[in-house]
Structures are given as C-alpha cells and as structure tokens.
Amino acid sequence: MLKALFGPKVTVKVRILGLVGDRMVHFDGQICLRGTPDVHQVLRAAGRAAGVDLLAALDAGAEPSIMLSGERLDLPADLTRPVPDGAQIAWLMPMAGG
Amino acid sequence: MPKGYMGKVLWVDLTAREVVEETLPDAVYRDFLGGYGLGAKLLFDRMAPGTDALGPANILGFFPGLLTGTGTPFSGRFSVVCKSPLTGGWGDANCGGFFGPELRRCGYDGLLITGAAEEPTYLTLHKGKLEFHSAADLWGKNAPETEEELKHRHGANWQVATIGPAGENLSLISGIVNDRGRLAARSGVGAVMGSKKLKAIICKGHMPVAKAEVEAFKAGTQAVMEQMRPMEPEVKGLLDKILVHVPPMASKWIGRLGLHIKIPHPTVVWSMANQGTPSLLSLSTESGDAPIKNWRGVGMRDFPFEQAKQISDVNVTQFNTGFYACSACPLHCGAEVRVDDPEFLIRDGHRVEYESVAGLGANLLIDNLKAIQYGHHLCNEYGLDVISTAVVIAFAFECYEHGLITQEQTGGIPLVWGDYRAMLALIEMIAHRRLIGAALADGVKRAADAIGQGSEAFAMHAGGQELPFHDPRLTPSFATTYLTDPTPGRHTAGGAHALELAYVNHPFPVDVPKVSRHNYAGKGPAHAVMTQTKQVQMAVGLCEFSDHVGTLPYQVMIKGACGWDLTTDDLLTIGDRIQTLRHAFNAREGIRPADWRMPDRAVGRPPLEAGPTRGITVDVETMARGYFAAMSIDPDTGRPSEAKLRALGLDTAADALYPRGEAIQAKQQLAASQDA
Numbered sequence: 077m078l079k080a081l082f083g084p085k086v087t088v089k090v091r092i093l094g095l096v097g098d099r100m101v102h103f104d105g106q107i108c109l110r111g112t113p114d115v116h117q118v119l120r121a122a123g124r125a126a127g128v129d130l131l132a133a134l135d136a137g138a139e140p141s142i143m144l145s146g147e148r149l150d151l152p153a154d155l156t157r158p159v160p161d162g163a164q165i166a167w168l169m170p171m172a173g174g
Numbered sequence: 175m176p177k178g179y180m181g182k183v184l185w186v187d188l189t190a191r192e193v194v195e196e197t198l199p200d201a202v203y204r205d206f207l208g209g210y211g212l213g214a215k216l217l218f219d220r221m222a223p224g225t226d227a228l229g230p231a232n233i234l235g236f237f238p239g240l241l242t243g244t245g246t247p248f249s250g251r252f253s254v255v256c257k258s259p260l261t262g263g264w265g266d267a268n269c270g271g272f273f274g275p276e277l278r279r280c281g282y283d284g285l286l287i288t289g290a291a292e293e294p295t296y297l298t299l300h301k302g303k304l305e306f307h308s309a310a311d312l313w314g315k316n317a318p319e320t321e322e323e324l325k326h327r328h329g330a331n332w333q334v335a336t337i338g339p340a341g342e343n344l345s346l347i348s349g350i351v352n353d354r355g356r357l358a359a360r361s362g363v364g365a366v367m368g369s370k371k372l373k374a375i376i377c378k379g380h381m382p383v384a385k386a387e388v389e390a391f392k393a394g395t396q397a398v399m400e401q402m403r404p405m406e407p408e409v410k411g412l413l414d415k416i417l418v419h420v421p422p423m424a425s426k427w428i429g430r431l432g433l434h435i436k437i438p439h440p441t442v443v444w445s446m447a448n449q450g451t452p453s454l455l456s457l458s459t460e461s462g463d464a465p466i467k468n469w470r471g472v473g474m475r476d477f478p479f480e481q482a483k484q485i486s487d488v489n490v491t492q493f494n495t496g497f498y499a500c501s502a503c504p505l506h507c508g509a510e511v512r513v514d515d516p517e518f519l520i521r522d523g524h525r526v527e528y529e530s531v532a533g534l535g536a537n538l539l540i541d542n543l544k545a546i547q548y549g550h551h552l553c554n555e556y557g558l559d560v561i562s563t564a565v566v567i568a569f570a571f572e573c574y575e576h577g578l579i580t581q582e583q584t585g586g587i588p589l590v591w592g593d594y595r596a597m598l599a600l601i602e603m604i605a606h607r608r609l610i611g612a613a614l615a616d617g618v619k620r621a622a623d624a625i626g627q628g629s630e631a632f633a634m635h636a637g638g639q640e641l642p643f644h645d646p647r648l649t650p651s652f653a654t655t656y657l658t659d660p661t662p663g664r665h666t667a668g669g670a671h672a673l674e675l676a677y678v679n680h681p682f683p684v685d686v687p688k689v690s691r692h693n694y695a696g697k698g699p700a701h702a703v704m705t706q707t708k709q710v711q712m713a714v715g716l717c718e719f720s721d722h723v724g725t726l727p728y729q730v731m732i733k734g735a736c737g738w739d740l741t742t743d744d745l746l747t748i749g750d751r752i753q754t755l756r757h758a759f760n761a762r763e764g765i766r767p768a769d770w771r772m773p774d775r776a777v778g779r780p781p782l783e784a785g786p787t788r789g790i791t792v793d794v795e796t797m798a799r800g801y802f803a804a805m806s807i808d809p810d811t812g813r814p815s816e817a818k819l820r821a822l823g824l825d826t827a828a829d830a831l832y833p834r835g836e837a838i839q840a841k842q843q844l845a846a847s848q849d850a
Binding site: 102137169 | 460665691
C-alpha cells in the first residue's frame with residue numbers, strides 16, 4: 077500500500093486502440109505509477125487516463141490483444157506480471173471494417 | 175395492392191436483342207426476399223451446369239434488395255450475380271450508391287442479361303422500355319468518363335453501371351462501376367459483362383416502391399433513426415480536434431494525478447461517418463488484423479504505428495471535398511476527394527477505403543497516402559477490384575524478390591517493397607493486360623499457375639479468389655469464412671468472425687452460441703447462424719455497416735414494406751435457404767470444398783515469430799468441418815444433404831444433385847423424420 081504511494085516512479089507508455097464498450101478509443105500517451113505495478117494495476121490506471129474502464133471490459137468478455145513491450149500477454153495469467161519502468165502496454169481490440 | 179416489391183424481373187438477350195418480362199410468384203419473394211437470394215433462385219433454375227463463365231450462356235443478374243428503393247435506412251445496396259470466371263462457381267458482388275434503387279424504381283426486382291452482343295453495346299431502361307445502343311465510341315473509356323458521357327447524352331438523373339477497360343479486357347479481377355467509382359467488385363463480374371460486350375446499363379426510374387403498411391414502415395424507419403441518434407456526429411469538428419490532439423497531451427497529467435475523467439470518445443458510427451473505413455488501419459496494422467508484406471510481416475515491426483497513422487485516422491480526410499452517402503444512408507461513410515499534386519492528380523474521386531489503404535499501403539509497405547489514394551482512384555477508373563488488384567501486386571513484388579519476375583516483364587520497373595511507383599505501374603499493366611499485367615489480370619491463382627517455381631506459396635487466395643485484408647491469425651473465423659463461403663475469399667460474407675471482433679451486433683435479434691477467438695472446436699453452429707443472418711441482410715439490400723448501429727428491427731421494416739409477419743426463425747430459415755442454394759450451385763458445378771485450402775501463411779503455417787499473433791496457427795480444418803456439419807453439407811463434395819434441400823423447398827436443387835434412387839430414399843427418410 078505504502079509502496080503504491082511512495083515507491084519509485086514507474087512510467088509506462090500506453091496505447092489503447094479500438095472499441096472499449098461502445099466507445100471507439102484511440103489513445104496514445106503515458107502514465108506514471110509508484111511502486112512495482114503489475115499489468116492489472118497498469119490497465120486500471122491506463123483506463124482512467126483514457127476515460128474508459130478496461131478491467132470492466134475484460135470482465136464483460138472482451139478479448140483484446142494486450143501487448144507488454146511488444147510481447148503478447150496471456151490473460152488472465154499475466155495480469156499479475158510486473159510492469160517495469162519504461163515499458164509500453166498496448167490494448168488492441170480487434171476490429172475489421174471496409 | 176402495394177406489396178413492397180415489383181413482382182417481376184426483366185430478361186435481356188443480347189444475342190437476339192430480345193427482351194422478356196417475367197412475373198414471379200409471391201412465394202418466390204417470401205422464400206428468397208430479393209438481392210442475391212432472388213438471384214440464386216433464378217440462376218440455379220435457369221443456368222445449365224458447366225456453363226462457360228465467359229460465354230454467352232452465363233447469366234449476369236442485377237438485383238436490388240427487397241428493401242432497396244423503399245427509403246429504409248441503409249437500403250441502397252444491390253447485388254450482381256453470375257457464374258464466376260474467377261472461381262468457376264457461384265459469383266456475386268455487392269454495391270451501394272444509387273443504381274440499385276433506380277433500377278427498382280424502373281419497376282423491376284431484377285435485370286438478367288444473357289447472350290452476347292456482336293458489337294459494344296449499352297442498354298437504356300426507362301418506363302418499361304429497354305433499348306439497345308451502340309457503345310463503339312465508349313469502348314476503351316474509363317468508368318467515370320463513360321458515366322459522364324452517358325449522363326450528358328441521356329440526362330443527369332439517370333443512373334449508370336458500367337465497366338472500365340479492365341472489364342473490356344476480360345480481367346478476371348474486374349468489377350462493375352457506378353457512381354463514378356463505387357464497385358460491385360468481386361467474383362470477376364466485370365469480365366462477365368465484358369464478355370457480353372456490354373459496356374453499360376443506364377436506367378431512370380419512374381415509379382415509387384409502394385409499401386404494404388405505411389405506418390409499420392414509418393415505425394421501422396423511425397426505430398432505426400432513434401438507434402442512430404446518440405451516435406450521430408453532432409460536434410464533429412470540435413470532437414475531432416479533441417480526440418486527435420488532447421488525449422496524448424493531457425494523458426501525462428491525467429495519469430500522474432490519477433484522475434478519472436470522462437473523455438468524449440467517438441462511437442464506431444462517429445468514426446465511420448467522419449473518417450470512413452480507412453480510419454481503422456492504424457489499429458489494424460498494430461493489432462495484427464492488417465496483413466503486412468504479403469502476410470509475412472508484423473505490423474509493429476515492419477510497418478510501425480507512426481507509419482501506419484500516415485495513411486489512417488484523420489489523415490485520410492485531408493483530400494476531402496465533401497462527404498458521400500449511398501441512397502437512404504444516414505451514415506455517409508464515404509467522401510469525395512481532390513488531389514492537386516500533378517503526380518497523383520485526381521479532380522473528382524472517392525476517398526480510399528480500408529481495403530485500399532491496407533492492400534495498396536500496409537501490405538506493400540507503402541506509406542505515401544497520395545499514391546495510395548491515386549492507386550485507389552485508378553482501380554475505380556479502370557474498374558478493377560482493389561482487393562484482388564492489391565493481392566496480385568503483392569504477389570508480383572514477392573515473385574520479383576525471388577527472381578521469378580524480371581524487369582523485362584515489368585518494362586524495366588523494379589518491383590521493390592515500399593515503392594509506390596511500382597504499385598501504380600502494375601495497376602496500369604493489369605488494366606490493359608500489358609507485360610506481366612497480362613498474367614496478373616487473371617487473378618493471383620492463375621498467375622501463380624503460370625509462373626510456377628514455388629510462387630504458389632505467395633498467392634493469397636481461397637478457391638481462386640484473392641483474400642481481403644483481415645488476418646485470420648487474429649480473427650480465426652475469417653479463415654472459415656474465406657474458405658467455406660460459396661464465394662470464397664470474402665470478408666463481407668457472413669460468419670463467426672463477427673462474434674470474435676469487438677462489436678457483436680447481429681443484423682436482427684437472434685441467439686448465437688458464444689465463441690472464443692482461439693478455441694476452434696464447436697464454432698460451427700454459430701458460424702452457420704451468422705451466415706444465415708448475413709444472407710438475409712444481402713437479400714433485403716441493407717448495408718452491413720448498419721450493424722454498427724446495432725441490431726435492427728428487420729421484421730418491422732419488412733412488414734412495413736411487404737406486409738409479412740416474419741419471425742426470427744422465418745428469417746433464419748430464409749437465410750439458410752439462400753446459403754444452401756448458393757452451396758448447391760457450386761456442388762452442381764463440381765466444386766469440392768475439399769479441394770480448396772487456405773494459404774499456409776494466412777493461417778500461421780509457420781506461425782509468425784513476433785507481434786500480437788506470434789505463435790498462432792489457426793485450425794481452419796476443424797472450424798470448416800464444424801460449419802459444414804451445422805449446415806448439413808458434405809465437407810468433401812459440398813453437397814447439402816437431400817433431406818435438408820427438400821425441407822427448405824429446394825427440390826430443383828435436390829433433383830439436380832441427387833440421382834433418382836438416392837432421392838427416393840431421402841424423401842422416405844424425410845417423411846419418416848416428419849412423422850416422428
């Protein structure tokens with residue numbers, strides 16, 4: 077708990093593309109957390125930054141490709157995986173049209 | 175009494191220059207609705223098996239949907255049907271614009287062309303009168319020029335469907351063009367029209383499509399518009415700026431402060447209305463949906479996000495001069511464009527679509543949007559299917575890389591990945607059958623057969639038709655759709671892929687078993703149901719982008735137009751009937767699904783070594799078997815079971831596909847099962 081408040085700063089680049097719920101999201105930015113965040117915590121913070129709830133979308137059955145610095149994660153197993161400083165997390169929701 | 179359809183079709187024999195009007199029983203409409211449903215019924219019944227697809231006996235049919243011309247939202251679609259010269263089986267292509275509704279307002283639910291003219295010909299249709307005209311002076315003109323000339327001759331409010339030089343030159347990847355650049359592109363329908371020396375059909379309607387129950391019709395239309403309303407781009411300009419610029423800047427602070435703010439995200443409808451289908455490209459290259467470098471590459475590595483954004487998102491709007499909507503469409507996903515750069519000069523064209531930025535861009539590693547826009551425009555002018563054209567160009571690039579195509583065959587032009595000049599030059603060669611373009615104009619399968627030397631591995635097709643740019647390694651059921659649909663290699667055909675994507679809207683309310691992307695077993699029933707819903711959508715003439723709005727009140731709309739009370743089960747049965755008949759058409763032609771296979775690299779054989787689809791191999795065989803089982807179709811021969819054919823009332827097909835002894839036995843089985 078205290079680590080989350082006073083631990084070392086961790087910066088994570090975030091890319092969220094595609095539908096989350098009924099919203100079309102195209103978010104490219106970065107977030108800062110404290111301590112040693114895991115994928116679950118990063119997704120929560122990333123969703124806040126983008127104005128959507130990624131964890132709720134997962135609970136609702138969404139099957140995005142989630143990439144950690146270019147490596148595809150297996151969910152839910154990798155939700156507890158630590159995210160290092162400088163990593164990039166991408167939430168890519170498959171869509172097709174046209 | 176008004177009944178929502180015209181009740182008749184028009185047959186035109188180009189050889190004898192004869193015209194026959196045929197009245198169809200109401201039951202045919204109840205069973206097949208319209209669009210390619212009606213087309214499947216008439217072509218199966220009237221065309222002999224083994225017909226030469228480029229011979230005079232092939233029937234080329236134009237079929238507006240059941241709701242086309244009624245004013246129902248999204249109902250501007252029509253289908254072109256024939257025996258496909260590309261696949262040798264059932265062929266269809268679908269298109270929007272204004273031609274379909276106009277044809278229907280001429281008083282016909284379908285126009286069927288047989289025979290072949292001796293000289294280039296065009297047809298005019300107005301007030302029940304069809305006339306033959308010489309097209310000698312139009313032959314060789316591109317599609318928009320032809321349309322412009324014909325409208326100059328006959329009037330600006332006539333609608334034109336024409337072929338360009340590619341169709342005249344019998345390119346098997348050519349389509350039929352209306353509205354100066356919208357194509358009924360697939361299945362080689364342009365070559366069939368060219369083989370008949372039919373340059374164009376132009377028509378001007380004179381009568382409305384009368385609705386059976388006007389109040390119900392209004393209710394259906396209103397319900398659709400109510401669903402649209404929250405998604406409409408009311409603050410288009412401002413929202414656009416916010417979405418494009420603010421989140422990246424603000425996110426750093428938002429994240430740092432841990433705030434949860436509500437950022438105004440657009441809906442898919444908003445996105446489509448503003449940026450059209452190409453808005454999805456950067457997502458698609460990043461997610462693994464868009465194939466890269468002829469399906470060998472990885473977007474994140476070989477065509478990175480910043481590069482993809484150059485030909486995607488808001489960038490695709492930079493040449494816009496205005497928005498474009500098909501007849502009765504509240505979405506307007508199209509746009510008109512102008513490019514003043516002399517190298518890529520476009521005075522008046524249609525904006526790129528997803529398939530063109532993916533195919534002429536990402537898959538060739540080209541990030542020059544002007545060049546891609548120009549390539550897209552050239553395809554529209556020449557009447558080339560941009561999907562198939564882009565696939566054969568990627569194939570040519572890879573052949574060149576391996577020394578299987580030389581500069582002698584390209585007029586001295588090196589075919590190098592990322593070189594837009596090579597892409598543009600190949601489009602010209604294909605349309606005019608020059609140099610290597612002569613082989614490429616026949617599609618990637620035939621080109622690979624001609625070149626040989628292992629080039630077959632580079633030929634991305636299913637059943638002879640080029641694959642569109644949606645990757646089954648990300649969305650596995652696309653493989654099933656590409657491989658099993660009677661018109662293979664189509665992303666717009668129905669299937670469980672829609673359930674694996676982010677949006678799960680069914681055209682009309684229906685229960686579909688849940689599927690998971692990479693669980694391959696047990697998907698057959700869901701795939702079958704989704705194909706059935708799609709048949710209904712095609713047959714009524716609704717655009718599939720209406721799915722973005724949500725599940726729509728099909729029953730109400732059909733009741734309003736035709737007065738029929740149809741249940742969901744009725745609609746699914748109709749969809750099943752249409753799909754089964756399209757399969758039966760192929761089976762009668764001797765096409766065996768067992769002979770078709772997906773290209774190895776499209777299903778991850780071997781799997782990619784990086785990216786979102788790293789390590790994935792798609793078990794398409796299991797999924798295909800599941801679909802065929804759910805449809806009661808023999809996976810080897812492609813024959814629907816006789817019991818099923820008869821249960822659906824497809825006795826002509828049953829009689830054609832089953833010898834007499836088998837037929838009697840199957841009838842007895844059916845009777846016994848019904849008794850039980």
